[in-house]
Amino acid sequence: MKYLVPLLFMLITGPALAQQDFLSNQEYKHCMQLTRINPEQAFEKALGWQDMGGGLPARHCAAVALISLEQYVQAAERLEVLAKDMPDDAPAGIVSDLLGQAGIAWHQAEDLDKAFATLSAALKLSPNHPVLLTDRAAVLVDGGKMWEAVDDLNTAIETNPYDTGALLFRGSAYRQLKSYDLALQDLNRVLELDSDNGEALFERGVVYRLTQKPDLARADWLKLIELHEGRPIADLARRNLEKLDLKAE
Template sequence: MNSRLQPLAFLLCLPLLMATGTSVRAQTVESAQETEYHDCMRLARIDPGAAFERALSWQDLGGGVPARHCEAVALMMLGQPAEAAARFEELAKAMPDTTPAEIVADVMAHAGIAWMDAGDLDRARAAQTAALDIYPDSPAILVDRAMVLSQQSHFWEAIDDLNRSIELDPTDPAAFALRASAYRFVEAEGLALEDANRALSIDPDQPEALLERGILLRLKGDLAGARKDWLHLIEMHDGRPAAELARRNLEKLDVKE
């Protein structure tokens, strides 16, 4: 499951329960709902078809916001990102006014992730911008939008988002790795290498940072350094997109040599 599609802070996104009996009974209902939500989200990772059916059944029983969230995540895992994106957007708009802004923004940001997976970058950017309008100080959503901006070749705008994200959370290696890539595309290779090194100082195995530093080292003529980073990336993350790009770069390097 995409790390940005993990269970939300469950009790924060539930509407206030109307206690119909003792407080103990209300707490029991709350606990059962929380367990059902986490079980459904785990199932989405293992068997998304079954999770989708479970979420629909749970909605019929009054599962509300958590059931609808699990349904949308299951659709993502079933390879239907456009359908999932529409559900996430509908859910964010339908959440109670008492829901904390951070939770609503996260759900709208999930729509952005889904639109990006569906290849609709304009709608992805619109959803992420809407999420940031709701909760401007989310480092993760700023990184999400920067990814879309980079794919649209709006590199300076991506850098602006990443600058803010890093101000809010200077410990996220993914933000430094993405900013390194954006800096390379605007030909600020010194800043790009600095960011790649900062990402790897936080996480020596960060895949995008290893890929990016390898590219930057190759551009500097340090072919041995580039090879070392790319081989390490493949060893640690074989099968991931960054590792596949590293393998292709190594093949080109071998042909030239």
């Protein structure tokens, strides 16, 4: 999955969550770590903890484990219910994080309408949140609404001009829209901030190829392979480089 916004010990906020002691915080941390290592075990642990009064933290861990298990619809539904069940005085940011996670799960389930609606609800609670905007932009791209996605990414980048993820995403969107000059502006900016960014090197190479600059494309892809050997993005660059060389012959 593309993003999973951590709630960072949401247990200590709100009257219902304040009843959890330090041991419960540690249990939540361990359970969340387990969702990445052994999600099946994490899910069973979370259910058992919930039966013993683990409450909202246990339910959240169970939902995140379901995302790791690719049970996206169940995860999304649990996260939406969890957001509704949060205490009235829970910070809006916590509720929006939960809705954002639900939106990601709906997206993974390929239900674009529910993903868009849930992420939009999250953005009402946390306006201009860069991560939520970027997640919603991904939904819009998959729905073929490229310029609307760019609008979301524009807002995300205005909020955080150093967000290399949003800049890279917008550069890729501009490339797909054949706005190559704008794509290069974003991709060059990413590489100014992170000169070894493999995804940006790959995307810029594609733009160079499409704009009939094969030498520049080759240079970016060769650098990418050197820096990121063994990663899928390096294999993709190598395949594109082979096609470029075949065309040159």
